[in-house]
Amino acid sequence: MRCLESAEVTYYRGNDLLPSTGIVLKNVGKSIVRILDIDDLSTHSRHVDQIQFQVPGCFHKSPLLVPGGRVFVWPGIQRVERMPLNTMTLIIESPRIYTQLGVPITVTGVAQVKINGSNQEMLAAACEQFLGKSENEIREIAQETLEGHQRAIMGNMTVEEIYKDRKKFSKAVFEVASSDLVNMGISVVSYTLKDIKDDEGYLRSLGLARTAQVKCDARIGEAEARRDAGIREAEAEKQRVAGKLLNDIEISKSKRDFELQNAAYEKEVQSRKAESELAYELQAAKVKQQIKEEEMQITVLEKTQQIQVEELEIVRQERHLDATVRKPAEAERFRLERLAEADRLRLTAEAEAEAEAIRLRGLAEAEALKAIAHAEAEQMAKKAEAWKNYQNVAKLDMVLQSLPKIAAEISSPLTKCDKVTMICTGEGDIGVSKLTGELFTIMNSLPNLIHTMTGLDIYKNIKTI
Template sequence: MQFLLPYLPLAVLIVVVAFVVLVVRGAVKLMWQVAEPNEALIISGFTRGSAGTTDGMDFKIVTGKGAFVIPGLQTVRTLSLTLNETELQVNCVTSQGIQVVVQGVVIFKIGDSTPFIANAARRFLGQQPKMESQVYNVFEGHLRSIIGSMTMEEIIRERDKLASQVRSASGVEMEKLGLVVDSLQIKDLEDPTGYIQNLAKPHIAQVQMEARIAEATRNREASEKEAEAASMIADAQSISAIKQSAAQANAETARANAAQAGPLADATARQKVVVQETEVAKLEADREEQKLQTTVRKPADAKAYAQRTEAEAQKAADISAAEARARKTELEAQANATAAAATAGATRVTGEAEAAATKARGEAAASSIKAKALAEADGIKARAEALGANQEAVISQQLAENMPAIVAAAAEPFAHVGQMTVLNGGEGINKMVGGVLSQVGSYLPALTSALRDGKAKGGAAGAGKAAPQEPPHA
């Protein structure tokens, strides 16, 4: 403890200094007042000649900074500088004598300059709520005065002008109160007499008419657009239906072709078979024709040719014999005529000789004609005998020779058909070809009968023609 004794005075001094500092700090804090940004400090008391006072003021105004206030000698109070507003609802009469209720709002505050703050402090310090009623009274009077000099149309069209005039008229009074107007707005005009409503009716009617016209125009345009859209939709649907129909038709055609593929193949195969059978029938007809040629016609022609040759040979022999006899008779007559010339009866003998020669020549000519007729009669008789013996074979041969023409005549109606559809495939083709062949078969009996009658008539005519005629005798 003894070593601390020399430091005791220093410690006491430090304690005393700290106490004094604390006391001074507390006192300074108690006396130093700072103004907020939206308020003003009004310091009254011992302030004469101090900073912040102006000529004629017995108080001090402090804004935006601090100041010492000596307790007991000075008093400090605050004055708010914030905005305030007052609702206006004033009954006015226009220059036209029309009653109108004006509704508006005034936004005001205490001015920021020292004179405004001083005026407001003298009038409203401690009584700031009274500012709203004072401002209302000021603006009510000026608003009635200005509206009384304006018409209802001017008030409606020139609200800004009305607000500006009211602010200008109240500016001096507001300055005396230490107040400034930040904004004056006319919110609404009430018209108890209905003047504004009646004034607006023509315009409302015009606007309604234009609105109806515009609506009708828009409806018409919308209807036209809808009609165009419906037409385009109908066209698109029509095109789609056409395409679908075409696709369906193609599909049906493909299905029909597929369904007919088998019958068509059968018909094609059957057609080939019919063609081959037709070729075979033609070959058989040719064979029958060759057979008829070999077995019937050629032997008959050979026999007729032999008979005709024999008849011609016999005719030639008879003609030669007749000519020889006639020559002999003529020579004998000439000889007799020559011999009789020597006699007295030469004339009679000569006449008889000439008569005998003439008779001989006539007999020779008659014999020649008779031989030729006999030869032709024999040939016709041979053909008639051949026809009588093999009539059916000859008719069959002629039918075979003319069979292509008969089949072509039976199929003639099909030559004028441009397009023919055969149903039931190969069975339909078989029925069609069988019909043609059955028609040809129905023709054959009539043709055979006609050929048989023709042959009979031809034979009879040939037999009559072949009958020999006796030549006249000279």
């Protein structure tokens, strides 16, 4: 018997009988069926729902995967196993998971997953992983996988990031879970963050801060709205008042035109009436009018002349002001300027004269000093010449004449002392004799001192006299 691995056959639903030549299926939808080589496949009535077939090959051929379609199944030789391909809705709840900053929150997500029947590799992987398992078992495996990835993403994000950017969190879970579940043949159709709960009050604190900010913004917006409304009301009131004033002006103009026109009509009527009934009075009125006009002209002329007189008075007052105030002020200013200039010239001349006097005085003092120096030089020269002509006797005479003066100068300090205290610790004279002896000692040393300084030997010259 030849095994047909795939062919178009008739679909039997409900209590339809499978023919003895094989299982006939049609429009099989979204379940998977695997057919194995066994001998106990019955041919009685069967109920086949939406399935996908996997038919093992006959005579050592590879199995056939049928994700919807038709196939012959040999009774007693092959067995059909089913695996659902419909979309499964999973509620992923992660209770009290610590986020990046250590805040525990509970996150609930909703995922839509299904076994991908359009990709042969993923379909084969799904058959390998889940064939023979119920839908609840497949659902549990997918749910555990998604929850693990959801926990991992929560640990890498802060509460603020998860709360404020749900799309980012959902995208991260979707991408990580998809790359893992695809190896099982399961594709993640969608993932949505459904709910975030917080037992510690962290989200409530964030909400309170945001609520306070929103209320503050609302109050600010309300105040700004009131301000704008007041501005618009004031602007509208301004436009209303301006419009009312314009309307009043137009009404006044209309009244004026009406009254003028009415007066003109009245004048014309009265003129005609006067012409017809009171010609004399009209003529008298005309004369009076002419008189009034003449009077007005006279008044205008008088006003004109008065204006001219006032203008002349203004000119006169200005000239009087020039003569009595401005001119004297200018003359006084000119006088003060001349006086200041004269003082400046006088001070300059005095300073120059003083400088000249100082210069001349300096020259005179210089000449005097020069003359004094010259006289002293001549005197010194004459003294030097005289000293050359002096003999030792004359020199001795000068020295002897100077000795009393020297003695007086030596003893003069003693005349200024109120009290003299003398202390003697050795032998010899004491008292006044001691002091007198010391003075004579000083006087006796003078000849030797003079001989040392001038070369004149007083003792020798005295002996030669």
